Amino acid sequence: MIIGIGLDIVEVDRFREKGTDQAFLDRLFSEKEQAMFRSRKDLPNVIAGNFAAKEAVMKAFGVGFSSGYYREIEVLREPNGKPYVVLSGTAKQAFADLGGKQLFISISNLTSIACAQVILEK
Numbered sequence: 001m002i003i004g005i006g007l008d009i010v011e012v013d014r015f016r017e018k019g020t021d022q023a024f025l026d027r028l029f030s031e032k033e034q035a036m037f038r039s040r041k042d043l044p045n046v047i048a049g050n051f052a053a054k055e056a057v058m059k060a061f062g063v064g065f066s067s068g069y070y071r072e073i074e075v076l077r078e079p080n081g082k083p084y085v086v087l088s089g090t091a092k093q094a095f096a097d098l099g100g101k102q103l104f105i106s107i108s109n110l111t112s113i114a115c116a117q118v119i120l121e122k
Contacts, residue, residue: 003098004120006059008052012112015044015051028054028070036076048114049107050075056105056118057085061094069094075105083107085118095120 018024019042025034033050040046053075058064072091077083083105087095095103102121107114 001122002119003100003122004060004062004118006056006061006118006120007115008055008059009113009115010048010052010055012045012048012109012114015048019044019047030071030074032076033074045109045111045114049109049116052114053083053085053105053107053116053118056116057091057103060103060118060120061091061098063094075107098122 019037025037029037029047029050037043037047037050054070054073057073058069061069063069069089069091072087072089074086074088075083076086085103085105087103098120099122100120104119104121105116107116109115
């Protein structure tokens with residue numbers, strides 16, 4: 001049973017300069033995410049895709065930007081490139097409180113936009 005759906009789209013240009021701002025990266029992305037960015041040459045569309053994914057997760061949870069979940073939602077990639085989410089802290093607890101059992105995520109990006117969709121299942 002689906003208990004939440006989230007969708008977010010962002011302009012990649014917003015992340016061209018921010019992708020080199022370490023304070024920005026530290027505020028929103030885990031060390032593992034940042035390592036993944038470096039392995040992909042800090043491409044702005046990858047960073048934008050991860051940001052959109054975090055926003056989509058929060059929308060699926062029914063919470064907003066002020067929830068403070070950014071670093072508690074890790075968006076990583078399997079060796080084949082498939083994205084997956086690792087939750088910790090209060091984000092993990094919010095997922096459990098919703099009765100969440102599974103989280104599905106898809107990320108797409110172009111040179112100018114990135115988007116992500118999340119489905120939470122009970």
